[in-house]
Amino acid sequence: MNVHVSAQSSANPSSGKVQTHLGALWRPALRQAFVKLDPRQLVRSPVMLVVELTALVTSVLCFVPAAQPGDGQVSTALGVQIALWLWFTVLFANFAEALAEGRGKARADSLKSAGQGLMARKRVGAQFHSVAAASLRTGDVVRVEAGELIPGDGEVIEGIAAVNEAAITGESAPVIRESGGDRSAVTGNTRLVSDWLLVRITANPGESTLDRMIALVEGARRQKTPNEVALDILLIGLTLIFLLVVATLQPFARFADGNLPLIYLAALLVTLIPTTIGGLLSAIGIAGMDRLVRLNVIAKSGRAVEAAGDVHTLLLDKTGTITFGNRRCSALLQAPGVAAAELARAALLASQGDDTPEGKSIVEYLASLQPLALPAPDGMRLIAFSAETRLSGVDVDGLAYRKGAVDAVLAYLGLGRDGMPAALASEVEKIAKSGGTPLLVAADGRLLGAIHLKDVVKPGIRERFAELRAMGIRTVMVTGDNPLTAAAIAAEAGVDDVIAEATPQKKLARIRAEQAEGKLVAMCGDGANDAPALAQADVGLAMNDGTQAAREAANLVDLDSDPTKLIDVVQVGKELLVTRGALTTFSLANDVAKYFAILPALFAGIYPQLGALDLMQLHSPQSAILSAIVFNALIIVGLIPLALRGVRIRALDAGQLLRRNLLIYGLGGLLAPFVGIKLLDLLLVALGWV
């Protein structure tokens, strides 16, 4: 094949770590706050759209006194102040959203610029042509060589190479990517540091990991979660109710020959509708996603993150998730009466069509021993490993060579569980009890012996599972391996439950069973055989270095390929739910309090009997209205830090958490307006603004 392209963009390898202090972010956020005044953008937060419309109407009323029915008691100076604070209310909410977007965007932009102008070698027939990386589509095959950036997300179909994924993960130690097996997926904008790869592109323009990351933290493109939609509906409902409340005030005033200026009613409406949560809702959601992005987790939906906050059971694949997944052949053990060379030859033959890391490791192991004579490769029918059969092998010279999981090979040979010669059975048991994976080898219907595949449990995983338990999450290990190996690894890793000899169907069935009991289930996996389970789970976390099938089926991808990352995802999910709940409570309590703070002041002149209710003794109706509207706007700014940082949750159970939050945010929300509005009233009068 001809390779006649060498040009690649000279973009510097990005470290992926962008310095983004809030200080550097507020300037662009301020600008964005004005851009977001566009009603087409604001329509995503209906409460704020109502505020904007009210601000618009009030502005008109200020300058067109003729438009004010009644006696127009509102001075232009006061009208302008009210109109301004109404505009500020919208701007503050926009500013909160823009600030939340800022950090994620800065990082995504720097990643994007690294890939700008990138060229790729696309396979066209037997040749490779230079094309823009941005033009690559799903199914295109490209060749990437050492030193070059991989032009898009894809799957390795040929070759093995070391890849530096620092641009995406921030981790500079190179990782190995190879065709076949569970380490075949590559990510766009990461750099090959050795050899070459043939990659089949798996994402169309605009659908890459990077694009997804950006979409998560962009207010205008972000998809609302079902929880957010439900809350939106509640907020719209409350807005309509208060609209009605405010509209019916005028008849009451007229009845006593009074008249409430339209501007007052407009301002009153805004103070009463849930502007605090309406203004911060989007920022809370984006900030949550941003926390996730900073953990190097890509979510395809916010829904998965919220589900993580409520997850009950976590299913984990063993190999590659709990263990390093680098199962390597370490020994061959013959059955009684079988020659070492016979077993070796059968194991080698049975690995000819097996391009999994396990299969390759067997070939390598045997190559380091004495040379073996093999039949011509064109006479062989290769049988690749499948997770269904849990067998691999070859048919050659009329003989069938097979290797596979213990129960699978015994079943293939028509033998029972105790069909193994005692000596071999005890060897197999020894392998399994050590946490290794035994494979049986058969040829011509005869059991020849066993292969010992060794694997190592990832350090620190035990402590992480203990943390999960403390959060009330059950961990279940599901593995295609035999029960003894499974039990040995399970004991070492400290999981709560284990399912052995699992096929993809069995994994799926277990998830469905848990879901049928009304529980939310999370699943971590990396293999193609995990894909159905990842898709079925409420939270499917795929390892980025796993297979493309797993990455596609999952709704979360961990760029660091660390299954224990789920703990952090659960934490982020819980924080997101709690923060939204706390600020909703605060906002609603606030609005109720404002109602009682302002109404007596407004009606004092009209119904003097209401004076008894005037607890706050505000200076005048004018100062009451202005103080309320100023407080209403400033509270949004005051709560931006909490919305962005999230409510910290300690290891409290759900009940304690709820009580604590009701106390802080419910009671706090009720009291804050009384204190805040009174202080503002004193201040505004002292300043002579009213």
Ligand SMILES: Nc1ncnc2c1ncn2[C@@H]1O[C@H](COP(=O)(O)OP(=O)(O)OP(=O)(O)O)[C@@H](O)[C@H]1O
């Ligand atoms: N290349 C192979 N050839 C034959 N048998 C294999 C091969 N690789 C694995 N096996 C056997 O098939 C079983 C299932 O393997 P698979 O990779 O599907 O496991 P899994 O379901 O992903 O679970 P886990 O990854 O936790 O072991 C393994 O436990 C092993 O006994």
Ligand SMILES: [K+]
């Ligand atoms: K309000």
Ligand SMILES: [Mg+2]
């Ligand atoms: Mg697996």
